[in-house]
Amino acid sequence: MLRLPFLRWAAILLAAMGLSVAPARLVAGEVSVFAAASLAEALTVVAKAFEAQSGHRVTLTFAGSSALARQIAYGAPADVFVSANTGWVAHLNDRGVLDLSLQQTHYGNDLALIVPVGSEGAASDWREVDLLSLVAKGRLAMALVDAVPAGIYGRQTLENSGVWQELAPQVAQVDNVRVALSLVALGEVAAGLVYATDARAEDRVRIVAMVPRALHDPIVYPAAVVAGQDRPEVRAFMKFWGSGSARTAFDALGFRVLEDAE
Numbered sequence: 001m002l003r004l005p006f007l008r009w010a011a012i013l014l015a016a017m018g019l020s021v022a023p024a025r026l027v028a029g030e031v032s033v034f035a036a037a038s039l040a041e042a043l044t045v046v047a048k049a050f051e052a053q054s055g056h057r058v059t060l061t062f063a064g065s066s067a068l069a070r071q072i073a074y075g076a077p078a079d080v081f082v083s084a085n086t087g088w089v090a091h092l093n094d095r096g097v098l099d100l101s102l103q104q105t106h107y108g109n110d111l112a113l114i115v116p117v118g119s120e121g122a123a124s125d126w127r128e129v130d131l132l133s134l135v136a137k138g139r140l141a142m143a144l145v146d147a148v149p150a151g152i153y154g155r156q157t158l159e160n161s162g163v164w165q166e167l168a169p170q171v172a173q174v175d176n177v178r179v180a181l182s183l184v185a186l187g188e189v190a191a192g193l194v195y196a197t198d199a200r201a202e203d204r205v206r207i208v209a210m211v212p213r214a215l216h217d218p219i220v221y222p223a224a225v226v227a228g229q230d231r232p233e234v235r236a237f238m239k240f241w242g243s244g245s246a247r248t249a250f251d252a253l254g255f256r257v258l259e260d261a262e
Contacts, residue, residue: 033060033237046245066147078229081098084177106221109219113207131161140192143180148176156215
């Protein structure tokens with residue numbers, strides 16, 4: 001569970017931004033955002049802040065980036081797609097589904113190796129972790145390694161660490177990174193590879209080691225507008241997405257705020 005009840009935390013952060021959490025007086029338009037599951041808390045705060053400032057309404061749909069991209073490709077009613085990697089944005093762009101003239105990439109993340117909080121062993125450097133011994137009597141929870149960004153990053157990490165072939169039979173692949181986190185939190189698996197932001201927000205897991213960034217592609221969250229949805233309220237949301245208020249929210253939840261963002 002989150003270390004601080006989320007709605008209370010969100011109210012505190014919104015107050016710090018100088019924004020009210022009261023409903024806006026006028027709903028001028030609606031923005032539908034399909035976003036990676038790992039963005040749930042941060043994007044909920046950003047959406048509330050945007051609503052308070054603009055009067056527009058935001059509807060949020062969270063899942064694995066791959067599942068969302070497929071839904072959008074089949075015509076799901078999304079205005080903005082926020083992926084946990086560049087690959088699914090490119091996939092939709094190749095099919096003429098996105099308007100990349102409004103794409104923005106402001107935030108990043110890291111990977112962490114986690115275990116249930118009661119597990120033995122001290123935190124250490126990634127190079128000192130014996131992954132094979134860690135999961136010898138259990139499984140390693142990861143998002144789908146061929147489709148979901150967290151799983152793709154995780155597989156790259158294990159391949160570049162030289163242990164993927166031996167560990168692959170022990171990997172429990174699940175639909176998205178939040179499910180992997182839950183399996184570790186419930187003690188259903190020995191360990192998991194998840195985003196650092198998720199790991200730090202869950203009391204029932206602990207971080208064994210942070211994954212060096214050199215072992216996987218950069219973890220970034222590109223946001224792009226769905227083709228044909230370039231409405232004033234959508235443009236306003238995209239502008240707010242990179243604002244100081246949004247950056248404050250992401251930074252407070254442990255995301256990396258990219259200095260040279262698009």
